[in-house]
Amino acid sequence: MAGFLVRRALWFVLTLWAVVTLAFFLMRAAPGGPFSGERRAAASVEAALRERYHLDWPLWKQYLAYVGPLELGSRGWIDGDGSDPFGGVLAGDLGPSLKYRDFSVGEVLAQSLPVSLELGALALVFAVVAGVGAGLCCALRPGSKLDLALHWGSTLGVALPGFVLASVLILVFVFLLPIFPVAGWGRPSQAILPAIALGAPVAASIARLVRAGMFEALGQDYVRTAIAKGMPVRIVVLRHALRQGILPVISYLGPASAGILTGSLVIEKIFFIPGTGQHFVNSALNRDYTLAMGVTILYTALVFFLNTLVDICYTLLDPRIPLEEA
Amino acid sequence: MKVLEVRNLRVRFDTERGPVQAVDEFSLDLAQGETVALVGESGSGKSVASLALLGLVPDPPGVIETGEVLLGGENLLAASPERLRRVRGREIAMVFQDPRSALHPLLPLGLQLSEVLEVHEGLSRREARVRAAQALGEVGLSDPEARLDSYPHELSGGMRQRAMIAMALICKPKVLIADEPTTALDATVQVQILDLLRTLQRQYGTAILLVSHDLGVVARIADRVQVMYAGRVVEVALAEELFDRPLHPYTRGLLASVPRLRGPASRRLESIGGAPPDPLNPSPGCAFAPRCGFVQEACRKQRPPLSGVPRAVSDVLLVGGRRSACFERERLDLATPGTAADRSAGGPGVEEARDSGRSRP
Numbered sequence: 001m002a003g004f005l006v007r008r009a010l011w012f013v014l015t016l017w018a019v020v021t022l023a024f025f026l027m028r029a030a031p032g033g034p035f036s037g038e039r040r041a042a043a044s045v046e047a048a049l050r051e052r053y054h055l056d057w058p059l060w061k062q063y064l065a066y067v068g069p070l071e072l073g074s075r076g077w078i079d080g081d082g083s084d085p086f087g088g089v090l091a092g093d094l095g096p097s098l099k100y101r102d103f104s105v106g107e108v109l110a111q112s113l114p115v116s117l118e119l120g121a122l123a124l125v126f127a128v129v130a131g132v133g134a135g136l137c138c139a140l141r142p143g144s145k146l147d148l149a150l151h152w153g154s155t156l157g158v159a160l161p162g163f164v165l166a167s168v169l170i171l172v173f174v175f176l177l178p179i180f181p182v183a184g185w186g187r188p189s190q191a192i193l194p195a196i197a198l199g200a201p202v203a204a205s206i207a208r209l210v211r212a213g214m215f216e217a218l219g220q221d222y223v224r225t226a227i228a229k230g231m232p233v234r235i236v237v238l239r240h241a242l243r244q245g246i247l248p249v250i251s252y253l254g255p256a257s258a259g260i261l262t263g264s265l266v267i268e269k270i271f272f273i274p275g276t277g278q279h280f281v282n283s284a285l286n287r288d289y290t291l292a293m294g295v296t297i298l299y300t301a302l303v304f305f306l307n308t309l310v311d312i313c314y315t316l317l318d319p320r321i322p323l324e325e326a
Numbered sequence: 327m328k329v330l331e332v333r334n335l336r337v338r339f340d341t342e343r344g345p346v347q348a349v350d351e352f353s354l355d356l357a358q359g360e361t362v363a364l365v366g367e368s369g370s371g372k373s374v375a376s377l378a379l380l381g382l383v384p385d386p387p388g389v390i391e392t393g394e395v396l397l398g399g400e401n402l403l404a405a406s407p408e409r410l411r412r413v414r415g416r417e418i419a420m421v422f423q424d425p426r427s428a429l430h431p432l433l434p435l436g437l438q439l440s441e442v443l444e445v446h447e448g449l450s451r452r453e454a455r456v457r458a459a460q461a462l463g464e465v466g467l468s469d470p471e472a473r474l475d476s477y478p479h480e481l482s483g484g485m486r487q488r489a490m491i492a493m494a495l496i497c498k499p500k501v502l503i504a505d506e507p508t509t510a511l512d513a514t515v516q517v518q519i520l521d522l523l524r525t526l527q528r529q530y531g532t533a534i535l536l537v538s539h540d541l542g543v544v545a546r547i548a549d550r551v552q553v554m555y556a557g558r559v560v561e562v563a564l565a566e567e568l569f570d571r572p573l574h575p576y577t578r579g580l581l582a583s584v585p586r587l588r589g590p591a592s593r594r595l596e597s598i599g600g601a602p603p604d605p606l607n608p609s610p611g612c613a614f615a616p617r618c619g620f621v622q623e624a625c626r627k628q629r630p631p632l633s634g635v636p637r638a639v640s641d642v643l644l645v646g647g648r649r650s651a652c653f654e655r656e657r658l659d660l661a662t663p664g665t666a667a668d669r670s671a672g673g674p675g676v677e678e679a680r681d682s683g684r685s686r687p
Binding site: 229239 | 380382411412413414415416419420422424427428429430431432433441442445446477479490493
């Protein structure tokens with residue numbers, strides 16, 4: 001376990017470095033810049049800003065200043081003077097936002113990330129509960145009306161984009177049946193519709209995976225053994241069949257969680273939720289280099305963390321798979 | 327003492343191409359402590375018949391049409407699902423062919439054994455674990471306490487089947503149905519497992535219904551044998567009698583196709599010519615007629631009944647007596663090399679297997 005975590009940590013550093021480097025140069029390759037909007041500031045102001053954020057430096061030097069440790073900068077190794085706004089990613093400083101100039105990237109993310117995480121967690125819980133429940137219902141009554149209805153519903157759920165579902169939900173539960181508030185964030189009632197809209201496509205996929213997985217598991221010899229041992233249906237299904245049938249869902253949960261977190265931008269926009277999703281798009285459009293980098297690093301870390309978590313869960317559920325090879 | 331009685335069991339499979347009579351007119355008696363073997367080739371209905379006893383035939387496509395499975399006078403086929411569930415594992419238990427797939431790969435052995443006790447005897451997890459460790463010890467697993475936390479993939483094939491047997495016998499059932507219990511195992515391990523079954527049978531007085539295609543296995547542990555062909559029982563005999571004096575041409579063919587240890591090494595194995603009948607188009611006559619060397623006109627038109635054989639040794643010993651389903655068995659009996667002189671010239675390998683099995687203490 002310890003060896004696995006150390007190896008994962010090393011891979012994480014390597015992955016992060018590759019992502020940072022790639023993202024840094026790709027961002028700079030895009031035309032335009034953070035201060036070249038439609039309403040341009042005076043040339044002298046722009047020059048001052050460019051100097052302040054080192055945009056006048058050669059690219060390799062900017063890269064070092066962004067990544068490099070603080071000490072190098074303050075010692076003047078790359079023309080730093082201690083008041084440099086870049087502390088360096090290695091020191092845990094994501095730099096200043098070029099758009100929201102009163103905030104550092106860290107501050108911007110610290111404000112919005114908890115909102116996105118909360119929404120994502122709610123959506124994920126909904127997706128797992130609804131998906132596994134629906135999948136089990138289907139698998140236990142194959143060919144029944146319930147199975148057909150849920151199967152049809154899950155196909156629709158997979159095919160239907162979240163924003164369409166969100167619009168339908170708003171139409172039905174806000175305007176036709178005024179149960180939920182239309183938008184905003186902070187009260188529990190405001191979280192329900194966006195969590196459902198965000199989680200529904202994932203729930204649909206999970207339902208299909210559980211249905212297929214359970215069909216397979218219920219046909220296995222060891223399930224017949226459990227029945228021959230006189231196990232009650234509840235134990236046969238939940239302990240013997242689901243143990244196997246849930247494995248594909250576990251594999252799927254890593255990418256699915258990442259999808260929920262990154263996919264939340266549309267839902268956040270529809271429901272006016274101050275999450276990270278807005279920065280994901282806006283920072284790129286604004287050429288807010290540092291914020292875009294910060295969001296990229298954040299999502300890289302999240303996806304990496306979630307995948308590692310899934311791998312650990314997987315080996316806990318299936319003892320035949322050694323963690324060392326996961 | 328009779329523990330299990332099966333009367334006139336009929337199982338049908340509704341396949342896409344039409345109904346198939348998988349088991350027809352199947353009857354069986356099983357007394358305490360005895361071993362009855364169901365013998366036949368793949369598709370003869372022996373496995374389906376054994377699964378039907380516990381209501382384990384997959385439905386659909388399987389349908390149990392008629393029949394009674396009497397356990398202590400109670401008809402299990404008419405019992406409620408809940409009642410049947412309580413019989414399974416506690417009064418009638420099963421051991422399956424391949425312990426690799428029949429044990430749950432993701433659950434520790436201890437749980438797979440202890441849950442049986444928790445469900446049937448209401449023991450706590452802790453008490454059940456103690457009993458599970460004892461059970462694993464009784465089937466010869468070393469360090470049984472540590473084995474409770476092992477997973478099936480950490481055990482060898484033989485150990486897995488031992489664990490499977492421990493699991494089946496943990497509630498001391500009256501009847502153990504063993505469906506090809508050694509087929510997936512190495513030859514040396516097979517012998518060990520069969521000996522283990524015999525030992526435990528003596529200890530608990532369990533009746534064993536052994537389902538096998540392997541006459542060597544049957545010779546080693548069966549007291550009585552029912553030979554099945556195309557879903558029907560074609561011969562019933564004491565094991566010794568069956569090997570000495572088969573009274574159905576199919577049994578005779580089966581015995582002839584067993585390799586012999588003594589006798590000329592170059593002798594080719596005999597096989598039964600032809601193929602099993604198409605289950606979708608059963609003939610009105612004897613199902614074995616197209617492959618039979620003794621076939622007469624009557625065999626093709628009318629199905630020979632399973633009837634008692636006069637002057638059979640087992641008449642006194644066997645419930646219902648020695649039976650076979652063949653019109654020509656008198657002729658067959660005369661033609662069968664079953665005398666002592668014949669055997670010394672190259673008795674069938676099954677005899678050797680049986681001799682060595684029986685001579686063990």
